[in-house]
Amino acid sequence: MKRCTADILKALRQLMSRHQLNAYLVPSEDAHMSEYVADCDKRRAQLTGFTGSAGTALVTESEALMWTDGRYFLQAEQQMDSNWTLMRALAKDVPTLTEYLANRGSPGLAAGGTELVGLPDNLVDAAWTVRPERPLGRRLFLLTAEEAGAGPAEKLALLRQEMQKCKAGLLILSALDDVAWLFNYRAVGVIPMSPVLFAYAAVTPDSAHLFADLHESALAEFKQHVAETGVQLHAYAKFQSELEKLVAGSSGRVWLDHRASAAVGLPVPKARVYTANSPASVLKAVKYAPERAGMARAHVLDAVALCRYLHWLELQLAAGSPVTELSGSNQLDQLRSEMEGFVEISFETISGSGSNGAIIHYRVTPETDRPIVPDEAYLVRHNRRHPHGVLRRGAGRPAEAALHPGAAGPHRPLPPHLPRERALGSRLDTHARAALWTAGLEFQHGTGHGVGVFLNVHEGPCAISGSRANPHEIGLKRGMIVTIEPGFYLAGQYGIRVENVVEVVPQPG
Incomplete structure (x- = not known):
């Protein structure tokens, strides 16, 4: 559902005028550059209506633009109202934020006239009518x-x-x-x-x-x-x-x-x-032995919850009992919470039926909820946080892999052995995409990333992603825990994602 952003944009532009600003940047991150932020720091979401975890908003005297990557194009289209223009990062003919400021901005931002200034107070906070308090650690x-x-x-x-x-x-x-x-x-x-x-x-x-x-x-x-x-x-x-x-x-x-x-x-x-x-x-990227053992045990526990859910879902569908994305997600979350050591989820469960599965980071709401039916693809990505690890799993119906040529290729996306220790994950990214590329297809997210131990679900500085050069990437080495999660998404029809969490180990022999 789209939320009207006219009032908060008007208030922000009035504050910009008082500070003699031609434009105002609003990133997703908090002061610590965190991916997931507390409610009090969700400034970009409050301003734009877009709730995805990645994006940067730019407000000028006459325009409101929001850059995000391919994971969130469909979600942003659905959530942002007509006051905003979606800037699809890396898409053809779409300037980067820097290019826009240098060449295409409003008159006050013309090339050679742009100056980046910092303010002691955040203007979105001043325009935000009821901002939550910053929570304490209890x-x-x-x-x-x-x-x-x-x-x-x-x-x-x-x-x-x-x-x-x-x-x-x-x-x-x-x-x-x-x-x-x-x-x-x-x-x-x-x-x-x-x-x-x-x-x-x-x-x-x-x-x-x-x-x-x-x-x-x-x-x-x-x-x-x-x-x-x-x-x-x-x-x-x-x-x-x-x-x-x-x-x-x-x-x-x-x-x-x-x-x-x-x-x-x-x-x-x-x-x-x-x-x-x-x-x-x-x-932190190289896990100690107790951390690796804890991650392995946590995945066994989570696999039990997933198997129970898929069994429950099959029985419900076979009996003709109605199940929706939301009720299915709630059932899975309940089963996970019953497992030993459950603390919390590490990202919101993705439960997408049919066309909703094509939204890469889909979050079901009462407004978007649709039924899970036997003749449509159903994509579920879930997780739980355990005192000894973070778990990530993706599941779907294997038959859907045949819905499009090349979609089955990512089941075995990477070579069995790294060419050498400390090989950059970005160099391996092409292996995961090769089968889809052969069919002229692509997926708009990285192939993999590091995972924290009872910490953040996305963890650097290692990754398996070649979408853009990262001078701070470090090579994969023994003891790292990374995901391998290629997929394919056909807008308006379905999504497929094959996701695993793996440990980097020495080559046998």
Whole structure:
């Protein structure tokens, strides 16, 4: 259902005029560049009506444009009202955001006249009439060294080794999952489908600092959990002021993750900035043995729930009992919640019948709900978060693979062995697409990505995706956990996705 955005656009443009702005950019991410954000940070969704996880909005005096990738073209068309123009990223004759600003923007944005400026306050927040409060961390899972593979003190030592190699006297961790990995905690109820806290961390050769707000009911236990590290706890709101002191009191380079926001880098002299993948993200990508074992067990438990669901669904359809996308999704979620160790889902279940299955990241609502019937393809992608892992599975009816030439090819998309350890996943992406390319077909999403252990369902810096060059991609190596999930989607008819989660292991022999 489309929501009218006229009022919030009008309010935003009035604020832009007061600040003498010709255009205003609204990304999907929060201050930590998170993919999944808390309700209070869903600014782009509030402004545009589009609820997908990826997209960037640009509002000028006379236009409102929203860029997103192929996963969300159909969803954006269905959700955005006539005030917005959808800009299909990577489509023919569609300029990138940068190209648009340089060459096609309104008169105040003509080439040579564009200046990017930062504001201390977010204008969408001011135009947002009832914005939710930022939640505190109340429910924490504190992982032991045996469960996580290493304790916070050992992980800090590893980070300091990497800092020494790069001559960095200060490391700033701004990605929420990097901070959670370092201190072996997970939080539920702060950001939907992402078990993290709002937090920053700063590491020097002889100190560690954590900036986070915890509910008082969780604070004492957390302090005990990190006591051996000597970490200094600060209020989340103190990060910017304390960062200035840490920069002034340190020497050498200041290591910032390439995903860090501009605000994080403001106090750092340009000559001292070192930008690269954070060492936490690189270390986190290679799972410890207990993490890999936990992931395997979690998948067994989830497979039981999926088998029960598919059996239930077949019985219902055979009996002529009505089942819809929504009731089917609810039944699957209920079965998963009954399994040992269930915590929460790691993304909303995709339950798409017929034409809805062609929407790559479809989310069923009461307005879009349609029946599941035997003579139409049914695509279900589901997940659950378990204290020892994140699970992802895709299921469909195998017979639908024959609906289009080449669609069955992705069942075995990659060569059985990597040509060498540390091979870039982007180099392998073509193998997953070869069968479809032979038929002149394509799918508009990456083939695979890393997966967090009781963390984010999408995790870098490794991936199997060749849609665009990524200078920060790292090669696949032993112990990484990645997805392989090619598919095919025919708009208005059906979607197919064959999804697996695999571990990178040594080649036999």
